[in-house]
Structure formats: C-alpha cells, structure tokens
Amino acid sequence: MTLPAHPIVLIPARLASTRLPGKPLADIHGEPMIVQVWHRAMEADLGPVVVACAEVEIAEAIEKAGGQAVLTRPDHPSGSDRIYEALQAVDPQGRHDAVINLQGDLPTLDPGIVRATFAPLADDAVDMATAVCEITDDEERTNPNVVKAVVGFSPDQDIGRALYFSRATVPAGTGPLYHHIGLYAYRRAALERFVSLPPGVLEGREKLEQLRALENGMRIDAARVDTVPLGVDTPADLERARNLLR
Known part of the structure; x- marks a missing residue:
C-alpha cells in the first residue's frame, strides 16, 4: 500500500x-x-x-x-x-x-490536517478520504449544523471506514461522536466518477454531498485528528481568524 x-x-x-x-x-x-x-x-x-x-x-x-x-x-x-x-x-x-x-x-487551518486527510489513500481500496474530530462540546452533539461522521475506529487506529454522514446525533449508544471536517482527498478516477453521478436520494435528504459517493458504492475513509479548523462564515468568525493568526 x-x-x-x-x-x-x-x-x-x-x-x-x-x-x-x-x-x-x-x-x-x-x-x-x-x-x-x-x-x-x-x-x-x-x-x-x-x-x-x-x-x-x-x-x-x-x-x-x-x-x-x-x-x-x-x-x-x-x-x-x-x-x-x-x-x-x-x-x-x-x-x-x-x-x-x-x-x-x-485561513487558520493546521497543514497537518491536510496531510492527515491525504493519508487514507495509502489503501488502494479507498476512493475518497476525509477528516473527523471527536466532539467534546455537548451542544454539538445535537446541533444539525455540525455534521457527524459514523466511523468505527479500532482502539489503536486513527483511520477508519466512514459508514455514513448525518446531521442527526448518530450513532446511538455509548461512545464518541465525530465532527466531520469538510476536507476531501480523491483518487483522480474517483473524482471523475463522483462529478458524473446524479444527486443521491440521501444526499438530497441530508443536504450532504458526500452521501452521493456512499450511495453509489464508493469507499470513504476518515482520518481522526485533534482539532476542528475554524471555518469563516460570519464577521465574528473573521475576527476570530484575525486574532488566531496574530
């Protein structure tokens, strides 16, 4: 590999x-x-x-x-x-x-997260790769704006297969929930296939583009990282980014 x-x-x-x-x-x-x-x-x-x-x-x-x-x-x-x-x-x-x-x-993204997102492509069976971070804020567990990735990590592994993505609080039961970070690494052939596919049923329901890949049998693996990068969507986010980069 x-x-x-x-x-x-x-x-x-x-x-x-x-x-x-x-x-x-x-x-x-x-x-x-x-x-x-x-x-x-x-x-x-x-x-x-x-x-x-x-x-x-x-x-x-x-x-x-x-x-x-x-x-x-x-x-x-x-x-x-x-x-x-x-x-x-x-x-x-x-x-x-x-x-x-x-x-x-x-703008404040840790370059290490980019490298971690690329790493799952070392497995030839993986079409796409992404990143996740364990949720530590209780509010995020039920916030539909925080997309959850369903990944069953083995105790000694930081790369696992993504089985689903949802705005709901999933999976059920005791254990960690993972915040999906919207970075992707594609094999070139996988990207070519992905953009040729019609929107999926679950993609339309959850409003999550990555579900199109899963609905069509493509494999997505996720790398577990320590932090969620700040996405700038509002003036308040912009000021936070300025402070962080200061």
Whole structure:
C-alpha cells in the first residue's frame, strides 16, 4: 500500500456569500483570506496548489501573491464540480493521480490536517478520504449544523471506514461522536466518477454531498485528528481568524 505519487491541492473559491459578502477577499493582516488559505495549503507540502476561482478578482489576488489560479464557470453547483473543471484545465494529460479539495474559508487551518486527510489513500481500496474530530462540546452533539461522521475506529487506529454522514446525533449508544471536517482527498478516477453521478436520494435528504459517493458504492475513509479548523462564515468568525493568526 502506497500513497498516490503526484497529488495536487485545489481550492475552490467564489465571492458569493450571504453571511459574509466578498469572503475570499476579506483582509487578514494585509492579505486576502484566500491568500492565507493558499499559504496553509503550500505549508502542507503535498504538491502544487491551484485556486479554482469563480471571479477574476480572486485570481488576481492569488497571482499577486505568487500563486496559481484558474478561472472556472461561476455557476457550478458544488466545489467538487469547480475543482474538476480546474483539474482538467491545469492537468489535461492526467499526471496528477490524486486531488485534495481544500475549502477556501479555512485561513487558520493546521497543514497537518491536510496531510492527515491525504493519508487514507495509502489503501488502494479507498476512493475518497476525509477528516473527523471527536466532539467534546455537548451542544454539538445535537446541533444539525455540525455534521457527524459514523466511523468505527479500532482502539489503536486513527483511520477508519466512514459508514455514513448525518446531521442527526448518530450513532446511538455509548461512545464518541465525530465532527466531520469538510476536507476531501480523491483518487483522480474517483473524482471523475463522483462529478458524473446524479444527486443521491440521501444526499438530497441530508443536504450532504458526500452521501452521493456512499450511495453509489464508493469507499470513504476518515482520518481522526485533534482539532476542528475554524471555518469563516460570519464577521465574528473573521475576527476570530484575525486574532488566531496574530
């Protein structure tokens, strides 16, 4: 079992945000937030990093910082569709055998979490990989905005097979619950298959895109990590990110 040899990190980004308009360009210590995320991705040191942009303003910010950006259609329904278009543009020859999909609103992300998310792909049977963190806040156990991953980790393992994802409090019984972190690593063929699939029944019910993969027999493994990265969705989140990076 060996990891894919030539991964690429793709960061989808668009300006449309109802709670924080222009979010990718929000200033954090003199740099747009999307540039801070690009820095974290570069620090993970897994491969080249490309930002898949819906607007030229984002591309200009990344290129000014010395990074690489690709303009994509503004009307993609999901980040997965956006990164797939970008992948075809930057690597039409198919050199990159794995893709890490990194959200563009995680400016304080620990690069170690990115590397941990990639690690499950060392198992040839795994199509996609993601990350989870044990829930320690009781409020999160019942909060539908906190997505739970159902993973049965063996006592001595930090990688396990994801059996389901839900906004409900699952699984039942005594034991830990896991907060799903929305980072993904795909084998290239798995990403190509995923974006070709129609939306799933459970995906529509839970409003969770990853269920499309499970409904179609794809295997997702999850890496257990110690912290949940701060996702910036509101002005208060933005101020927290500024404080953390100060």
